[in-house]
Each structure stands twice: as structure tokens, then as C-alpha cells.
Amino acid sequence: MTGEDRAQGRDVIASPNIWHWPGVYEEENRAQDTRGAVYAALREAVDWAGRDVVDVGCGSGFHLPMFARTARSVTGIEPHPPLVALARRRIEHLDTATVTAGSATDMPLPDASADLIHARTAYFFGPGCGAGITEAMRVLRPGGALAVIDLDATAHPYGEWMRTDLPHYEPRTVEAFFAAQGFDLRRIDTEWAFPDRDTLERVLGIEFAPRVAARAMRETPGTTLTVRYRLHIRRRPHGVELPQPSASLRAASVRTANPEDPGELGDLLGLRQLR
Numbered sequence: 001m002t003g004e005d006r007a008q009g010r011d012v013i014a015s016p017n018i019w020h021w022p023g024v025y026e027e028e029n030r031a032q033d034t035r036g037a038v039y040a041a042l043r044e045a046v047d048w049a050g051r052d053v054v055d056v057g058c059g060s061g062f063h064l065p066m067f068a069r070t071a072r073s074v075t076g077i078e079p080h081p082p083l084v085a086l087a088r089r090r091i092e093h094l095d096t097a098t099v100t101a102g103s104a105t106d107m108p109l110p111d112a113s114a115d116l117i118h119a120r121t122a123y124f125f126g127p128g129c130g131a132g133i134t135e136a137m138r139v140l141r142p143g144g145a146l147a148v149i150d151l152d153a154t155a156h157p158y159g160e161w162m163r164t165d166l167p168h169y170e171p172r173t174v175e176a177f178f179a180a181q182g183f184d185l186r187r188i189d190t191e192w193a194f195p196d197r198d199t200l201e202r203v204l205g206i207e208f209a210p211r212v213a214a215r216a217m218r219e220t221p222g223t224t225l226t227v228r229y230r231l232h233i234r235r236r237p238h239g240v241e242l243p244q245p246s247a248s249l250r251a252a253s254v255r256t257a258n259p260e261d262p263g264e265l266g267d268l269l270g271l272r273q274l275r
């Protein structure tokens with residue numbers, strides 16, 4: 001199966017903003033987090049200097065050059081063919097960067113080949129992304145980290161606009177999901193700074209339905225926005241430290257026929273999630 005085939009799978013989540021308006025999304029990326037607070041928090045958690053980085057759902061590759069500055073290698077993975085082409089063009093002058101068609105659920109990468117997998121507002125949106133977490137744990141080296149970065153819909157004002165636009169989105173459910181899957185959570189306040197109000201309006205126009213975008217314009221007096229992010233990190237364990245099993249757990253482990261399958265004991269200890 002080629003990377004292009006993998007990328008056509010049904011796990012692809014439509015991203016109308018960047019799919020339909022890649023130019024405006026580029027303006028949005030340039031305006032986001034101008035002080036680099038998210039990169040700083042990520043670097044504090046996982047130092048990727050001299051390491052192998054994967055940016056999954058890399059879109060047009062906006063973040064690839066930043067990783068390429070210090071990483072040993074950076075691989076962008078993206079399922080939407082026009083964005084694969086844009087990302088490849090962006091990194092063509094960088095020896096250590098490549099872009100491959102693929103999906104978070106089926107990365108065209110060997111086992112234990114990456115130290116950091118970065119996913120920014122891509123695929124890992126909460127319940128339903130378990131296949132991507134399992135795949136990331138396969139691709140990470142022991143001790144490596146999956147960093148999921150998304151917007152914090154609980155924070156004023158951007159989060160209020162998000163919740164108005166997506167009434168069924170429940171931030172607490174999403175956060176509880178990542179916590180249950182063993183992710184840490186850090187919240188990061190950033191400033192988005194736009195060159196002018198026309199750019200701000202264009203960006204709000206690709207992120208929200210017209211009525212919410214108009215409200216967001218009315219509620220933003222100048223050209224900056226305060227936007228909070230969530231940074232969730234989960235490491236692939238070096239090994240699993242097993243507690244002394246009780247008699248019933250020992251009995252369950254004896255019933256495990258397949259050594260590749262953690263079986264009931266694995267279920268009880270949550271090992272299936274760790275794979």
C-alpha cells in the first residue's frame with residue numbers, strides 16, 4: 001500500500017479551513033502565538049534537538065522549518081494531497097525534512113523510529129482518536145512523546161466563540177478522554193497578532209460560521225486576540241512496572257493464551273491502551 005493509498009482512508013477528518021483556504025490559513029498560522037509560547041512549552045516538555053520528529057497532520061508544513069532548525073530529522077505526514085504538495089515545496093531546501101502522504105492511524109514509518117510526534121489541531125480531537133494514539137505509540141521510541149496541541153475551548157474569548165459555533169463540542173469530555181489515556185495537560189496562554197483588521201476578519205471567516213465570525217469581529221477592538229491552547233503529552237513507556245498481582249489477577253494472566261495479547265490481565269492493568 002502506498003502513502004497515497006493510506007492517506008485516502010476514512011480516518012481523514014475534513015479540515016475546511018486549510019483545505020479550502022490554504023492562503024488564509026497561512027495568514028492565520030503567521031498570526032498565531034507570535035511570542036512562541038506554545039513552542040517554548042513544548043520544548044520544556046520534550047527537547048527535540050538532535051532527535052527525530054514527526055509532525056502528523058502537518059497541513060502545508062508551517063511548523064516543519066522550526067523543527068528542522070535543531071532536529072536530526074523531521075517528517076511531515078499529511079493525508080490531503082494538495083497540502084502534501086504545498087508542504088513539500090516549503091521544505092525542498094531543507095536536507096533533514098521530508099513530507100509523506102499518510103494518516104495518523106497508519107503512518108508510513110518503522111516501529112520505534114521517532115522521539116517526538118507533534119500533532120497541532122490535527123486528528124487528535126478527543127474520543128475516537130484511539131487508533132492514532134496506538135499508532136503513535138508504535139512509531140515512538142521508548143521514552144518518546146506524543147504531543148497533542150489544540151485550542152482550549154474553555155477560555156475567553158476564543159473558546160466562547162468555538163463553543164457557540166460547535167454546540168455539541170464538550171471540552172470537559174475531551175480533556176477527560178486525554179487524561180484517561182495517560183496524557184498530561186498544560187494550558188498555554190498566547191497572543192495572536194494580525195497585521196490589520198482585514199486579515200483578522202479573513203481568518204475569523206474561515207474558522208467560524210458567518211454569524212459567529214461577525215460577533216468575534218465586534219468583540220475584538222484591535223488586531224490582537226488572546227487564545228489559550230491545551231498541550232497534552234503522553235510518553236511511550238520504557239517498560240511497564242507491574243504491581244504485585246493479586247490471586248485473581250494471576251489467574252487472569254494464566255488464561256492469556258497469546259503472548260502478543262495482554263489479555264484480561266492487560267485489560268485490568270490498562271496495558272492494551274499502552275500499545
Ligand SMILES: C[S@@+](CC[C@H](N)C(=O)[O-])C[C@H]1O[C@@H](n2cnc3c(N)ncnc32)[C@H](O)[C@@H]1O
Nearest residue numbers: 011012013015057058059080103104120122123
Ligand atoms: C487544521 S489543519 C492543521 C495543519 C497543521 N498542523 C498546522 O498547524 O498548520 C488539520 C490537518 O489535519 C489533517 N488531517 C485530517 N485527518 C487526518 C488524519 N487522519 N491523519 C493526519 N492528519 C489528518 C488535515 O488534512 C489538515 O491538514
